[in-house]
Amino acid sequence: MATAREVRLRIRSVKNIAQVTRALQTISASRVRKAQEAVLNSRPYAHKALEILQHLSAIPEGEHVHPLLAKSPQERRSLVILITSDRGLAGAYNTNVLRIALERFNQDESFLPIGRKGRDLLVRLGKNLVGEFSNLPPEPSFIDVSAIGQLAIEEFKKEEFDRVFLVYTDYINLLRQQPTIKQFLPLELEMVENQPEADEKPRASYIYEPGQLELINLVLVRFIQLQLYEGYLESLASEHAARMVAMQNASDNALDLSAALTLEYNKARQLAVTSDILDIVGGAEALADSSK
Secondary structure, three states: OOOHHHHHHHHHHHHHHHHHHHHHHHHHHHHHHHHHHHHHHHHHHHHHHHHHHHHHHHOOOOOOOOOOOOOOOOOOOEEEEEEOOOOOOOOOHHHHHHHHHHHHOOOOOEEEEEOHHHHHHHHHOOOEEOOOEOOOOOOOOHHHHHHHHHHHHHHHHOOOOOEEEEEEEEEEEOOEEEEEEEEEEOOOOOOOOOOOHHHOOOOOOOOOOOOHHHHHHHHHHHHHHHHHHHHHHHHHHHHHHHHHHHHHHHHHHHHHHHHHHHHHHHHHHHHHHHHHHHHHHHHHHHHHHHHO
16 A cells, blocks of 8 residues: 555645646637637638539530549549647547548558648658648638648649548537548539528529639639638637547546545555554553563
8 A cells, every 4th residue: 555655746746737637628718719710700601602613613614624623534643631730638639530531541642741640640650741731820820721722732733643632620519529531622512501492593694704714713722722721720629629628527537536545645644643553552551561
């Protein structure tokens, strides 16, 4: 059994750790609110941009297909943009997104990691990296992330890769974050979901100035970069939410462990006091016997 001094030192260490975890929990709670607001503000813009892009691509104007929308018939090489965090202490956040990425892409795909955790693992596994980005600002702007999207677009235009995928964590709520794989390039123009049936009316015809191709060239590149920006915001909110929950659980466990150690310390101290009393009584009896 540990001595009272050893248990007292363990209690002090646990309380110090609890102070750190509570501080990290408070910081993450503050940041997750800001990240959640950023995610909710970006979704309507991305939704409307997709609507406009679908309308533009549906206008018949020749047989021209934009290079970023054209599918390769072979689809041999793929580039994977993997979004993880720069720091740990976020529960299973990094583990979940890395697991689905390595389960889906376990051949000769190349990777473009965003975040040190994903980069370090890919380097240890010997994966091919076309670049890496880390230490982005805590509250990134569109400009901070658009350069990463532009790099992926250039690699796709040079036909270095047939497809580009985005692997990130979709933020649902504070307790649920879903790792997601989305095809980034060529961009798939899916129909906008959750439209009421009452709104299914013939679309109005618009005359765009400048022409269709000029607008597609402008809107398409920006929307592709917006897809990456939105995915990064979703991952950032998921990271802070996962860290907040993990630190809350760690703080609760520290309190439970501190209570258990306090009980053990009281037992050890009581045992020491009882042992001292027995020694005193034994000594007194020995003196009494010697005096007789």
